Amino acid sequence: MKLEARILLLLGLFFGLMVAVYWPWSHETGGSIMIFAGMLLGFLPGSYYWWWSRRMAPRPEDRDDGSLEEGAGVIGSFPGSSIFPFTLGMGAFCSVLAMVFGIWMLIPGVGLIFWALTGATAESRRSGEH
Amino acid sequence: MTDVLEHAAAEGHSHDEHGHDEHHGPSGLLKWLTTTDHKIIGMSYTITSVIMLVVGGAFAELIRIQLMSPNGTLVNYAQYNELFTMHGSVMIYLFAGPFAFGALANFVVPIQIGAPDMAFPRLNALSYWLYLSGSITMLLGFFTAGGAANFGWVGYAPLSNAANSPGAGADLWIGALLLTGFSAIFTGVNLVATIFYLRAPGMTLFRMPIFTWNLLVTGILILLAFPVLTAGLIMLFADRHFGTHIYEVAGGGVPVLWQNIFWFWGHPEVYILALPFFGMTTEIISVFSKKPVFGYKGMVFATLTIAALSLGVWAHHLFTTGTVLLPFFSIMSLLIAVPTGIKMFNWIGTMWQGEIWFSTAMLMALGFVITFLIGGLTGIYLASPPLDFFAHDTYFVVAHFHSVVMALVFAGLGGLYYWGPKMTGYLLDERIGKSQFWLTFIGAQLLTFPMYILGLKGMPRRMANYPHDPQWKFMNDLSSVGAFLIGIGTLLFVVNIVYSWKRYPAGDNPWDAGTLEWFTSSPPPHHNFYRLPQIRSERPTWDYNHPDKKALAHGHAAPEGNH
Numbered sequence: 001m002k003l004e005a006r007i008l009l010l011l012g013l014f015f016g017l018m019v020a021v022y023w024p025w026s027h028e029t030g031g032s033i034m035i036f037a038g039m040l041l042g043f044l045p046g047s048y049y050w051w052w053s054r055r056m057a058p059r060p061e062d063r064d065d066g067s068l069e070e071g072a073g074v075i076g077s078f079p080g081s082s083i084f085p086f087t088l089g090m091g092a093f094c095s096v097l098a099m100v101f102g103i104w105m106l107i108p109g110v111g112l113i114f115w116a117l118t119g120a121t122a123e124s125r126r127s128g129e130h
Numbered sequence: 131m132t133d134v135l136e137h138a139a140a141e142g143h144s145h146d147e148h149g150h151d152e153h154h155g156p157s158g159l160l161k162w163l164t165t166t167d168h169k170i171i172g173m174s175y176t177i178t179s180v181i182m183l184v185v186g187g188a189f190a191e192l193i194r195i196q197l198m199s200p201n202g203t204l205v206n207y208a209q210y211n212e213l214f215t216m217h218g219s220v221m222i223y224l225f226a227g228p229f230a231f232g233a234l235a236n237f238v239v240p241i242q243i244g245a246p247d248m249a250f251p252r253l254n255a256l257s258y259w260l261y262l263s264g265s266i267t268m269l270l271g272f273f274t275a276g277g278a279a280n281f282g283w284v285g286y287a288p289l290s291n292a293a294n295s296p297g298a299g300a301d302l303w304i305g306a307l308l309l310t311g312f313s314a315i316f317t318g319v320n321l322v323a324t325i326f327y328l329r330a331p332g333m334t335l336f337r338m339p340i341f342t343w344n345l346l347v348t349g350i351l352i353l354l355a356f357p358v359l360t361a362g363l364i365m366l367f368a369d370r371h372f373g374t375h376i377y378e379v380a381g382g383g384v385p386v387l388w389q390n391i392f393w394f395w396g397h398p399e400v401y402i403l404a405l406p407f408f409g410m411t412t413e414i415i416s417v418f419s420k421k422p423v424f425g426y427k428g429m430v431f432a433t434l435t436i437a438a439l440s441l442g443v444w445a446h447h448l449f450t451t452g453t454v455l456l457p458f459f460s461i462m463s464l465l466i467a468v469p470t471g472i473k474m475f476n477w478i479g480t481m482w483q484g485e486i487w488f489s490t491a492m493l494m495a496l497g498f499v500i501t502f503l504i505g506g507l508t509g510i511y512l513a514s515p516p517l518d519f520f521a522h523d524t525y526f527v528v529a530h531f532h533s534v535v536m537a538l539v540f541a542g543l544g545g546l547y548y549w550g551p552k553m554t555g556y557l558l559d560e561r562i563g564k565s566q567f568w569l570t571f572i573g574a575q576l577l578t579f580p581m582y583i584l585g586l587k588g589m590p591r592r593m594a595n596y597p598h599d600p601q602w603k604f605m606n607d608l609s610s611v612g613a614f615l616i617g618i619g620t621l622l623f624v625v626n627i628v629y630s631w632k633r634y635p636a637g638d639n640p641w642d643a644g645t646l647e648w649f650t651s652s653p654p655p656h657h658n659f660y661r662l663p664q665i666r667s668e669r670p671t672w673d674y675n676h677p678d679k680k681a682l683a684h685g686h687a688a689p690e691g692n693h
Contacts, residue, residue, distance in 0.1 A: 003335045004326050007434065011350065014438045022442070026455040030390050031445070038354050038441050049326075060331030068662055071331035078247050078657070081156060081164040085252045089259025092312070096267060096305035099367065100298045120252065 001062055005049035012042020082123060088116035166251035169654065171258050172237030173553060176546070178262055179229035183539075184620065185269070186220035189213050191617050194610040200598045210594035211280035212299075216271070218283030219303065223310050224265045226538060227399070230406040231317050231352065232261065234545045235345045237553055239321065241647040242342045244330025244665070246657040249323035250316075257316040264309030271299035279303035282592065284396070285366070287377035287388035292370040301370070304363050311360040314402075318352030321345050330646075332665035336430070339645045339668060340416075340423055343430050344409030347437045351398050351405070354441060359395035362388065386453050393444035401440040404534070405433060407541035408473060411495045414548050415477050417643040418492035419484025422669060425476040432469035432476075439466050449518045456515045463513035470506055474499065489641075490563030494544030497571045498537045504575075505533030508582065526585025529578040536574040536616075543570070543623070551636030555652045559634070562626040566619045573615030580605035580612075644669030 015038040023032040060066030091112030098105035156164055165171065193213050196202040205213060240248055248254045271278030276297025281289045285303070288294060325338070325346045338346075366388065368374040375381020377388045416423045423429060442462040445454035477499055486492065508530040511517045521527060543566075551557045584605050589596060596602055639648040649671045650659050663674040673680045 008350070011434075011438055015441060018442050022455070022458060025458060028390075028455065030387055031394065034358060034391075034394050035441060041354055061329040061333050064332070064334060064666075066331035066334075066665075068331050068664060075246070075328070078251055079166050081161070082166055082252050082255070083164045085166070085255035086163045086259055089256055089263055092260060092309060093263035093267070096263075096309055099305050100301045 001049055001053035001056065001059065003062070005046050005053050008042050008046030009050060010042075012039050012046055015039035015042060079123070082120070084116045084120040084123065087112050087119070091116055166247070166255050167656065168236050168240050168248045168251065168254055169553070169658075171254055172233055172235075174258055175228055175232035175236055175261070176234065176553070178258075178265065179225050179233050182220055182224040182265060183229070184624075186217055186225055187617060187620055189217035189220065190613060193217060194613040196594060197596070197606045198603075198610045200603055201595050205594065207594050208277065208280065211592070212272075212278045214592055215279050215282055215303075216268075219268060219279065219306075221535070222283060222399070222403075223307060224261075224268065226403045226535060227314060228261050228310070229542055230403050230538075231314065231321065231345065231348050232257065234410065234542075234549055235321065235348075235406055236317075238549055238647055239342050239345050240324055240328065241552075241650065241654060241658050242339050242645050243325060243328065243333050244646050244659065244662050245324060245328035246659070248320045249328055250320050253316050254320050257313045257320070260309045260313035260316070264306045264313060267302050267309060268306035271302045274298040274302065284392055285388075286392075287366070287369070287385040288379075290366060290370075290388075291378060301367070304367050304370075307363050308360060311356050311363070314352050315356045315360075318349040318356070321349030322353070325349070330662055330665060333646075336427070337665060337668045337670075339409075340412040340426070340429050340433075341406070341409035341645075344405040344412075344433050347433050348402050348405045351402050351437050351440065355395045355398035355402065358391055362391035362395070365391075386448065386451050389448045389451065390445065393447045394441075396447065397444040398437075398440045400534075401436055403538055405436070407498065407538045407545075408433070410545035410548070411477065411498050411541045412473075412480075413643075413645065414491050414495040414544050415480050415499075417548070417641050418487045418489055418495075419481045420487070420642075421480055421484040422644070423476070424479030424482070425472070426668065428472055429476050432472040435469040436466060439469070446513055446518070449515050450522045460513055460515055464510065467506070467510050467513075474503065489547070490558070490560055490567055491544045491548040491641075493564060493567045493571075494540045494547060497540040497567060497574075498544065501533055501540060501571075501574055502537035504578070505530055505535075505537055508533065521585055523591055524585035525581045525589045525591060528591050529581030529585055532581065533574075533578045536578070540570070540574075543567075548641070549647075551640050552647055552652050552654070555636055556630060556632055557634040557636045557640060558626050559630045562622055562629060566622040566626065569615050569622065570619035573612045573617075573619060576612030576615065577609050578612070580609040584609075639671065639675070642672075642675070644672030646670055649674065 015035050019032055019035040019039060022028075022035060026032070060070040091109050091114075094105050094109030094112060098109055162170065162174070192204065193210070196204045196210060196213075236248070236254065240246070269278075274297065276299050278299040279285070279295070279302070281295050281300065285300075290300060325342060329338070335343075365374070365376045369377050369383075375383040377383050377385050379385060412423055412429060439462055443459055443466065445459045446463045448454055449456060449459070508526070512521060512527065512530060547558055547563055584602060587602070589602060596606070636652050638651055640652075641648070645668070646662070646665075647654070649663055663670045667673055667680065
């Protein structure tokens with residue numbers, strides 16, 4: 001976890017240095033804000049991972065000598081199949097087409113999105129029972 | 131329906147294989163619609179993006195037929211504008227990007243790190259459906275009254291505003307990019323989360339294959355770049371329909387802001403496209419030279435450096451606007467040549483004194499190295515403002531980025547020849563593959579070299595007709611012949627798929643490769659592995675198959691007694 005944190009923090013640091021050079025030199029607002037936001041994208045998750053990496057033992061996948069036996073056990077809950085990504089995608093499709101072909105396309109669009117969101121949430125809740 | 135998943139058993143401790151491999155779900159069309167399996171999604175991405183390659187390629191052939199004569203009449207000016215816009219848009223948004231981080235990445239990355247699936251399987255499926263519907267949305271433009279978008283694939287303001295580009299085609303283009311943009315962002319989230327959290331025990335970051343490393347960095351770059359484009363597009367749509375004046379001088383807006391926003395996404399996008407293909411090339415060259423990757427850590431740091439620098443170079447696309455800080459962007463752009471040069475050096479170092487097997491995949495990877503070198507070097511010229519002022523908006527720029535993207539096509543085809551057997555269980559025919567390589571390779575150089583010369587002579591981009599000049603016509607004809615050769619090569623690829631259909635069973639590891647995906651069966655079972663080898667280097671499968679010649683950990687002797 002330390003290495004993951006370091007990658008993000010170093011990227012954030014680099015963008016920080018870049019905006020420190022770029023802003024005083026160019027006084028261009030748009031680009032400076034975008035690099036600054038890039039710096040935040042490095043620092044926010046990076047410092048989160050850093051904070052955690054100091055409070056947990058290295059995971060088997062962080063250690064050179066991690067063995068497969070250490071990783072045995074449940075690693076997560078993976079849905080085998082689900083219709084809701086498709087319905088959510090089609091809902092987004094209809095909503096985008098509403099931008100062009102008329103506001104009425106939002107009716108199927110929002111309907112499908114609502115169905116997908118409620119359905120996917122219920123599906124996730126059921127998953128604990130197996 | 132949910133499977134609670136356990137880690138595959140350690141080698142030698144293989145327990146009852148029921149429980150995590152047998153998967154009973156819907157079949158047929160419903161299976162495709164409801165799948166959350168990264169392998170099926172990866173296959174869907176691959177097939178869709180290769181279809182988009184053929185569609186975009188067909189537009190390119192029409193453009194090249196039009197340009198075979200100075201006053202070509204195949205299409206009129208308006209249709210020509212649609213053609214080059216949609217050629218660029220389809221190739222960049224619908225082929226190169228999704229193929230780079232959606233197709234092979236989706237299939238290979240979880241298997242290379244020993245994971246059962248992507249971290250967010252349903253989000254992964256959503257990415258695919260957004261990509262597919264985005265592709266349909268963009269192509270729907272051809273069926274609207276005003277035709278498809280016609281302002282170039284970069285959609286510069288004020289050409290893309292409501293007055294200059296009325297019609298539904300432009301709005302469909304914006305909608306398509308919103309859909310594919312979100313698709314890319316979700317894929318980026320998925321890649322980073324998968325690589326951070328689902329690695330098998332012992333698979334430290336510095337034991338990951340270079341392909342997976344590059345996809346990790348690509349995922350981070352997607353998260354940095356794509357939201358900017360999405361925000362920019364929403365503002366463009368607001369300008370067109372809701373009366374805002376963000377990109378319009380009339381209302382106090384700044385047209386060049388669009389160029390800044392677009393290229394703030396657009397230049398990292400070049401590396402979002404390129405890094406996965408760099409990774410494919412690294413894997414292929416290493417396997418077919420029978421050597422581990424030369425300079426593994428150098429390769430990783432080069433990738434990270436490219437990603438970091440890529441965020442500071444966007445304005446080299448707008449040198450000629452006169453509103454950007456020339457020295458800053460010129461220095462940053464030139465600096466990118468350094469990590470790219472390290473990669474070139476390492477690819478050559480990997481081949482040096484190796485037992486090179488010139489399979490189709492290896493030829494494609496070599497085609498990538500050569501073509502990318504040409505594209506990269508001409509890119510260094512363009513990073514210099516005085517040269518860019520001279521060559522901007524000429525065919526020199528067109529030739530430069532076609533060298534680059536044709537190189538990526540080589541790497542992608544190499545990846546398909548290399549990983550195709552893992553995806554389907556069957557090899558592709560090598561003779562047809564090699565003919566395809568030579569046709570495409572000669573075609574690619576014949577396409578771009580005349581363009582470089584035409585550009586230096588001053589031929590502008592995006593022109594349906596050009597001045598009568600025998601030399602210009604000859605150069606354009608050569609270029610068109612190159613495009614036709616590439617077209618025939620692509621047809622051969624389709625022929626190859628049909629011809630090799632279930633003809634040459636591949637087995638688990640046809641190339642004697644070393645990374646984890648070659649440890650499992652071809653195609654891999656549901657959730658990828660029945661068992662895993664101990665992971666003690668970046669080539670665990672090699673260590674397992676060649677216990678006498680274990681891979682060394684980046685130059686250090688392998689620790690004793692851990693197998």
